[in-house]
Each structure stands twice: as C-alpha cells, then as structure tokens.
Amino acid sequence: MKQHTLLMPLDMHLHLRDGVMMEHIANLSSYSFSGALVMPNLVPPLKTKSDVIAYKERILHCTGVVPTDEDEEFMSEQDFEPYMSLFYDNYSKEFLEDISEEILAIKLYPAGITTNSEGGVSNFDIESMRETLEAISELEIPLCVHGESNGFVMDRETEFMSVYELLASNFPNLKIIMEHITTKDAVEMLDKYDNLYATITLHHLLITLDDVAGGMLKPHLFCKPIAKRPQDQQALLKVALDAHPKVMFGSDSAPHPQHAKEACGCAAGVFTAPIALQALCELFDKHDKLDNLQYFVSDNAQSIYGICPDFKEVVLVEEPFKVPDIYTDVVPMFAGETLKWSIEDVD
C-alpha cells in the first residue's frame, strides 16, 4: 500500500471565520496542517493590534492548543499555528511597526470584490498608497493581494495584472503574493518580477468554469475568483506539480452554511480544508509528482515567508476516503465522493 509523509503542511490562505462557524470548522484545519495564514476579512475586518490578538486567541481556543475555562487540560494535542494577517488600509509606519510582531502578512482587497471586502481599496493610485506600501516594504511584511478588477467576471484577474506590475515595479523590495491565482496570465507574471509570488487553491488546480456551470450549476464549486478556462487550469497545475519555488498552497477554504450555498443567491467559496491534503496527494500521485508535494504544501511557503513551523508529520496512505456529505452544516468539495488517499496518522 502506497504511503506518503508530509512534514509541516501549511495552508497559506485560509478563512476560519469566527464564532460558531469557527468552532465548527477550525479543528478540521488544525488537525492536518501545521499552520495557516488566516484571512482578516471578518465583519468588521481586522485592522487593529488588539483585534488581531483577540482573534488569534479565539482561533487557538477553537483549535485546541490552549486550555479552555472548563478544562485545564489541552483540548487536544493538535499543534497549529494561526499566522495572522491584517486587513490593508492606509496605515502609518508607527502603527505597522507596532503591529508587525503580531502578523505574518497584510492582505489587500479591492473594495467589494469578495466576501466582506467592502472596506478595501477602491482606487489603485500608487502615490496615495506609497507611504503605507513603503513602510510595509521596509518592515519586510509580505503583501497578500486579492487580484481582481471589477470588470467582467472571466476577465477580472487578467485585468488586474497591470496593478500587480505597478506594485511589483514600484516596490521592488516588497514581497507581493498574488493570492489564489486562476489564470495563465498570472502564472506568466510570476517569472516577470522577482518579488511576485502566488498561492494556488486545490479547486483551481482541478476545475474550470465547465465544472461550475457547464453541466448542472454547482454552487459548492462557486468561488471568487471564479474558475477559468482549461488552459488556465493547465497552467496552474503545471507550476504546482513542478513545485515552482514561488508558488505555495493556499486552500482559500471558505465555509458557508449549506443554506447560504444552496439558495436563490449563493455565496462564494469552496470548503476544502478537511479534504485538501488527501486530494492533493491523489492529484500529485496521478501525475507521478508526489515528491514535489512537500514543496508545494510547505517548503516553498517556509522559504517565502521565512517561517519555521513546529514539527508535525502527516502520513497519507492510498486507501479510500469517503468524504462526508457535510461537516456540521458546511458541504465540502467532493461531498459524498470517494478520494483515493486518506490521512492515516498525524504526529
């Protein structure tokens, strides 16, 4: 029976939400990942040091590495590092210096482009952003960017490439992470600027718009950015399988309750946290690239972000894994289907 061990897997783009939803889903990530870069698009978004610290405490509480009030023992022995991010705004250098120890990255959203992004940037005027971006660059905080214009849905990422070029060329020392890239254009951009990096989701490695809307309409595969064309998916798959050193896994796992997905107006987001490593193993194995998976799900992120997660070993085996129809009230990708690989052990 084939077996594959991953060390310190990292999810560099994760939505843990808050409150009851977080209680339902956070331990699904902390079980199999060493750590995750947690997105700051709460309501309201994370924009102060105290909010970041308080949110991190709530996450640690849910993921079981701190004692609860009722139980002085650890809730579990899961070891999970929530790497925190700050919602981009025109911050002063003093503010950024003060908060820099608490965060791993700053996340920039165009205004209104996705879930809870209303307070994002509405005008990419570099000069008005220069002071903040220079401070971020000097403090060596990576800038994670949701790169979409407000144009036609299939063109949004491609139209945003000029903003990436502007940012990358104006701030050559700023590490810019193109988050959840979905196009061949973004893949090609990677090699054009030294300071551009990218995360790629599991679902964008696997699906195109055909899977979302080519047969039946599949709300559980609807996300932002929307899945694109076959040639885009192929370009993403290639750099992931080849373990391109500037590319990291970021699930963009985004839980919504079932009623918000199977509805008259369905919220954007694919929930992959509990099935991501199994599906990635299957995908990389299928392409005979299993040896590259370690880079994609951990080593590249460690290099790019300069992080050293505590030791964690996840052993996967080629044994059928029947994906649950639902986790509490969240329908995962591959709900009810059987994946070829399962997690055997986490140490």
Next chain:
Amino acid sequence: MKQHTLLMPLDMHLHLRDGVMMEHIANLSSYSFSGALVMPNLVPPLKTKSDVIAYKERILHCTGVVPTDEDEEFMSEQDFEPYMSLFYDNYSKEFLEDISEEILAIKLYPAGITTNSEGGVSNFDIESMRETLEAISELEIPLCVHGESNGFVMDRETEFMSVYELLASNFPNLKIIMEHITTKDAVEMLDKYDNLYATITLHHLLITLDDVAGGMLKPHLFCKPIAKRPQDQQALLKVALDAHPKVMFGSDSAPHPQHAKEACGCAAGVFTAPIALQALCELFDKHDKLDNLQYFVSDNAQSIYGICPDFKEVVLVEEPFKVPDIYTDVVPMFAGETLKWSIEDVD
C-alpha cells in the same frame, strides 16, 4: 399613463413540460400569448405523430380552450395556439409527410447538450443526415436548432457556427432557426446566409455571465446556453431593438421546481413566461424602441413561419407590476422585484 398594445404576441420557443408542472404553468403563457412553439424535449422526446397529437391535446386541456370532462363550458376564453415541434431524428420522407400537418417545426438537439436531449444528434455528419434534411427542406418544415458544441461552456455556441454554416450552405432552401442565440458571432451569422433565422430570449437580452456568477451565484438565471459577455448581450439587444426581420422572440421559458434550482446541482432554465411581455415593454421603452416590439414579438415570427394567429390584443400600461416570488413552485425571473410595465387587459 403610457400604454402599449401588442397584437398576437408569440413565443417561438417555449417549454411547457407535461403533467403537474404543465398544469401549473401553461396558462401563464396562454394568458398573454397568442401562441407558442412548444419544445419536444419531453421524457421520452416527441418522435411520433400520435405523441405529438396527444401532447397537443394535453396542452389545450391545460390552457383552457377545450372543455374538461366535468365542465362542458370552456374553462376560459383564452385563445392559445400550441404550435407543435418534433424531436429531430433520421426520419423517412414518408414519415415526415404524414406528420407535417401536425407540426410547425422540427427541433434538432446535439446529444446531451441540455435538459432531456440525450436522444439528440451526436455526430453532425451531413451526409448521414442528408436524406432527412432534404425531406424536411422539401416539405418546407423549418428546422430549429439548439446550437452548441460540447466544448468549454463559454465557447459552445461560437464553436457551433461551423455546423450552422454547413447546414445553411448544404440545404439552401431549408429554413434554419438558430434557437436562443447568445453571442455576437451568431448575430453576425444571421446576415451571412439567407436561410438562417434566430430566436432570442428575454434573459439573454438583459444579462451576462456577470449576472449569473459575477456577484452571488444566481441559480434562477442559470440556463443553456449560458449568458455570455457584455459585447454579446449588446449585439443581441441591437438586433432585437431594431426589429431585425430574421429575429423573433422565443422565451425559452423553462420551469423547474424551486428545489431543483436552489440545490447542490441546479437545473438549467430561466422561467420568464409570466413576466416576458412586461419586461420586454420596459426594455424596448427604455431604449425608445417600443414601436419595434410588435415585430420582435409577433410580426417577424408570422412572416418567417407563415402563420396567422387568431386575433388577440394585449394591452400593457406603464404601471408597476410586482413580480410574485413564486408561481406555485416555480421561481420566475425578477421574483419579488417590480417591473415598470404591467398587463392591463387581454382581449
């Protein structure tokens, strides 16, 4: 108060389904339309004379122009002509001659391309289709075509243009109706061949993929062919508003129960029958083209198909029409919204 009268409005592409669903929705079409070309993609599809005749009787029963068993009076005074269509297959000339009086058109589906189209054409090999198509042409039966390839969802109609060219050039006397066109490419094809015509739906005049999947995912706007790009929608709108003589209104109104639309896998189809004339009035009025609407919703179809519907007058007024949230169990386009025009009277 502005008023506009339409004479003998026709819906040249309509799904009435069968059984309970037809009982729920058929009278919503027969109320405001003089007649409709009824699609044959039932389960099983309409492929015999007796099936066509029996289906027509069931439609007339539902639309209230024949007496019921219990009531010797007419159920209503609605006057509605269901123009019947036959599901394309490799029919003999004898068969087609025999059935020709019962049908207005033959509908050709590529196999598996949309709801209940599994029995359609899987290989557009003109030579193997020649005998049937020549018979159809000689009998002067218009051929209605669902024009989509099985390629990437946004390219399917454009990829089908070569089949239209093949059909149009090989059978110059065959009237070919490109059904529910959605692209600029199809619009441009109209003027390339004398024997090509088209229907356009209400929803493809109004929406793009952005409306379906650009914000929230909207299952009630999901249809086949899927709504395309803004430039496509603009091209469709132009020929409709200009009352291009080769273009007719065909709603493609396709009811599905709410649970089949707001689900894990959502069925394709937009339900517009009860709101189509009101929304068309609003659209044509907004563009100051109200005088052209008569051509788009009736006169062009009468000329193209050579039909003379009985007199029916539908008076619309510029008065708010609050669209119901649901008709029995079918959610219409604009559910819960208010249209500017309403139907005042039908005579």
